[in-house]
Every structure is written in structure tokens, then in C-alpha cells.
Amino acid sequence: MTDFAGIKAQFPILDQEIHGHPLVYLDSGATAQKPQTVIDAESAFYETINAGVHRGAHELAARSTVAFEDARAKVAKLVNAGFGEGKDEIVVTAGATAGLNLLATAFGNASQGRGGEAAKRFALGPGDEIVVSKAEHHSVLLSFQELAYRTGATLKWFDLDEYGSIRSDTADSVITERTKVVAITHIGNVTGAITDVAPIVTRAHAVGALVVLDICQSVPHIPVDVKALDVDFACWSGHKMYGPTGVGFLYGRRELLEALPPASFGGSMVELAWMDRPAQYMDPPARFEAGTQPVAQVVAAGVAAEWMMNLGMANIAEHEKTVTRELLKLGDIEGVRLLGRPDMENRIGTVAFDVEGVHPHDVGQFIDSLGIAIRVGHHCAQPIHRHFGLYASNRASTGVYNSPDDARALVDAVSQVRGYFLGK
């Protein structure tokens, strides 16, 4: 059984005091801290094999290429995607935002006729529909809203229930014969709600629509199997899964990646380039990886993926539940309203809350003065805040290194907030 009690010691950053208190980090939804093994992997890459990949005949370039492709394989295993020559289904991106923009741009390019016959399945125009939800992070909402504006397609969305969960039960009416793309989140970054993806995928595929899943908040916390989810594309970030910043991944079904036109252009993605006709692009994933790759970051993200798999994603999920149960006690404090579900059903340890009469920035500052880090603001998800009748909120979010004691420290701190600011 995994020893989660001792795991914090693997994270050097957590061994410090903030404002005279031991640091309690409850902001992993924004970015996760890095275990020493990931930090070491990135610096070891620079110390020993740093070189560009897939180019150059020298030994360092060969070694860095092997390390880069090994990392891709590890990341693929984490989500059960295909890997290996001719089978790769993982594209390296700069993060979830970059991956989502890549897709929206590529669909836009297909809509303008790029990519030929094979790319027609991605083409959108007036009369077509793109479906998102009101729970989306802006990176999903805006990428696909802009795609709708560019192509003349109509943007539609799933509504949310009282806890801010996507109303998957309305899939049959929201997704119509005109729907071409459905882009939704697997886990809400405000509520921690796990979307019931199956009815959405079933309906989307029945009408021939593609499903893009934002798995940013699920990959670090629960087992994610893109094949079992049966989605067509999925995007996430390295930095939220204990890996480095500046890197992320896009999963695409192999046959779709083979048909999708590229979204950015430059070196390392082209077989043949001429002056007087379009280039002949490489097969995926290289076709989508123009320019010099963040090799050190990808290698370290591969180590992070392996580290998580060694812990066991099911074990991670169980451990974080012990912290989430304590966090939900925030809802018992007078004047505190939880925005997501108050129970453990279909949720992870992302717990947003409002403190009546106290602005989230004041809450965050008071909590910070006790050495506890949470996120305050709209968390790049304004529509869901409007759904709750708010502009901003406070958000605690768990990581593997949190203990129930961390959650208790937050509950204790929040219970002092209204007394401190309002004398209540």
C-alpha cells in the first residue's frame, strides 16, 4: 500500500514556513508542486543529454530523442492512449490551453478547405453547432466560441444543476443532428464535479459529432482511460500532474490525428517544402509539433507520469478522498456556502466556497496569513460563477501531499474569517 503519510517529504517546496506557519498548500487545482524526482529529471536532462530531438546525427541528439519518445510513451500509458511508431496518439503541446487552441485552429483550417478530403469531417460552417457547457474553463469556452465566430457555426451549451454539474441528462436535446463538435470538461475546476461523460459521448457519436474532453483536472486525481471514455480528443497540462510548466498533451484517436490538418507551422513538421505549392506535412504526432520542443519538460513530465502510475491512480484518488471529506466540513461553518456538491458523490477534492459578506481576496489574504495557500477569484470560469450568482469565489484543491490535517487547518482558518472581518 502506498505511504501517503510520508509523501510530503518528496516535495522540497513544502518544507517551509509562510508568515511563521508551516506551509499548507491547497492550490493544486492551479498548479501542483513537484516531487524531487521530477525536479532531478529536468536538471539531469540538461546536465547529461541536452540536445534537439529528431535532428542531428550526434549521440546527444539520439539520446535526447530516445528520452523524449520514452516520455511520450509513459504519458500515453497514463491515459491508455496508443504509442509507438505509426501508432502514437499523444501530441506534445505547451499545455491544455495550447492543446485546445490547436484543435480549434485545426478545425478552423479544415473549415477553410485545408487538409483536403480527409479533413472535411472537421469542417464547420453556418448551420453547424458546437456544444460546450457553462462549467467550462475559459480555455475551452473561448477556443470553441472563437471557432464558432470564425466559421459561422452556432455555439450551444449544456446548462448546470444546482451544484454546478453539467446536465448530461439533457444530452439528447442539447446535441442535435447539426452538432459537429462537443467540447466539455471531465472535471469542473470550480466544483470538482466529475462529468457523467457517457451519455454525452453516446449522443454525440450517434449524430456523428466529435467529442473533445478537457482532462486537466482529472488526470492528476483519478484514473483516466481515454479509450474507456471513448472520447475523440483530450487535452491536459503537465504542471497540474506534478510535472513542469510549459508542457501539456493532446490525445487524439490515431485515425483522426491522421486526417486533421496542422495548426502551427515551422520546422520539424514537414517532409517536403517548396516555394510554389503547399508543403507535404509529416504524419502525426510530428505534424502538430512545429518548432523546437520543450524536451527537458517533456522528459520530466514522463517521470511525473511514471511516478503517479507507481503510486497508483486509484490509490491517489482514495487518499485524496480522505482530505476531501474534511474539506467539505467548510460547509458546516455559519455564513459559508459551498458551490459544488456538499457530499462525496462524483467529485474530487476541489472545493469552492463563498464566505457571506467577505470578498474572496480578503478571505485569501487572511488564510494566507496563516500559511495556507488557496485560490481566490473566478478561476478562469466566469459563466459558472454567474450561475451561482457570484463574480468570484474561494477554492481549495487537493494534491497527493495533503493530509486530513491540512483540510482541518483550512476549516479552522475559514471559521475565523467572519469574526475577523465582520465581528461575527
Ligand SMILES: Cc1ncc(COP(=O)(O)O)c(C=O)c1O
Ligand atoms: C479545467 C481546466 N482546463 C484548462 C485549464 C488550462 O490549463 P493551462 O493554463 O495549464 O493551459 C485549466 C487550468 O486551470 C483547468 O483547470
